[in-house]
Amino acid sequence: GQNIDQPTEMTATEGAIVQINCTYQTSGFNGLFWYQQHAGEAPTFLSYNVLDGLEEKGRFSSFLSRSKGYSYLLLKELQMKDSASYLCAVRDSNYQLIWGAGTKLIIKP
Amino acid sequence: DADVTQTPRNRITKTGKRIMLECSQTKGHDRMYWYRQDPGLGLQLIYYSFDVKDINKGEISDGYSVSRQAQAKFSLSLESAIPNQTALYFCATSASGTTGELFFGEGSRLTVL
Numbered sequence: 001g002q003n004i005d006q007p008t009e010m011t012a013t014e015g016a017i018v019q020i021n022c023t024y025q026t027s028g029f030n031g032l033f034w035y036q037q038h039a040g041e042a043p044t045f046l047s048y049n050v051l052d053g054l055e056e057k058g059r060f061s062s063f064l065s066r067s068k069g070y071s072y073l074l075l076k077e078l079q080m081k082d083s084a085s086y087l088c089a090v091r092d093s094n095y096q097l098i099w100g101a102g103t104k105l106i107i108k109p
Numbered sequence: 110d111a112d113v114t115q116t117p118r119n120r121i122t123k124t125g126k127r128i129m130l131e132c133s134q135t136k137g138h139d140r141m142y143w144y145r146q147d148p149g150l151g152l153q154l155i156y157y158s159f160d161v162k163d164i165n166k167g168e169i170s171d172g173y174s175v176s177r178q179a180q181a182k183f184s185l186s187l188e189s190a191i192p193n194q195t196a197l198y199f200c201a202t203s204a205s206g207t208t209g210e211l212f213f214g215e216g217s218r219l220t221v222l
Binding site: 004008031033035040041042043044045048050087089091095096097098099100101102 | 149150151152153154199208209210211212213214215216
């Protein structure tokens with residue numbers, strides 16, 4: 001079957017750096033997405049990777065290794081507003097999105 | 110105003126009742142989706158539509174039906190609601206020919222007693 005694994009919860013300190021990992025086993029690969037979801041709100045798009053390597057967008061970066069079935073989201077200079085869940089999703093060979101359960105990130109002062 | 114609007118935002122109903130959740134969008138996107146989110150689980154796709162005449166079942170379509178009334182409107186119906194359909198429901202849109210980034214509505218929280 002298809003599977004996306006992410007840690008359930010992580011804690012980090014304001015101003016620090018945190019890396020949220022995502023491993024996947026899917027039928028084919030046509031891109032990986034990261035979304036941010038604040039409690040009680042809709043997910044919002046953060047990043048998209050389809051080729052190996054690092055994509056940087058401000059304080060957020062996303063890395064992909066297709067051979068390892070692995071991605072991470074790196075958040076730098078953490079702010080309290082970064083407290084949210086981070087969802088990893090992979091598009092399979094049928095162009096269907098497979099979603100992880102999300103990682104709840106708690107930022108402490 | 111939100112680009113993707115869902116109504117109602119919250120609904121409490123009883124087992125056996127028919128419920129409709131509505132979604133409208135002003136983004137001009139051709140593709141629309143209905144997802145369900147439960148605690149501890151990833152988003153699950155219920156139905157999706159790539160244009161007005163195209164309707165496709167997702168991974169959990171049993172107990173649900175949809176209607177694409179116009180490019181901008183996509184509604185989800187529960188013909189006879191049951192308690193395990195209690196969840197947060199999201200409508201989303203995307204544009205063909207792009208990376209497929211999804212734009213979500215604010216969500217509709219449904220409770221079936």
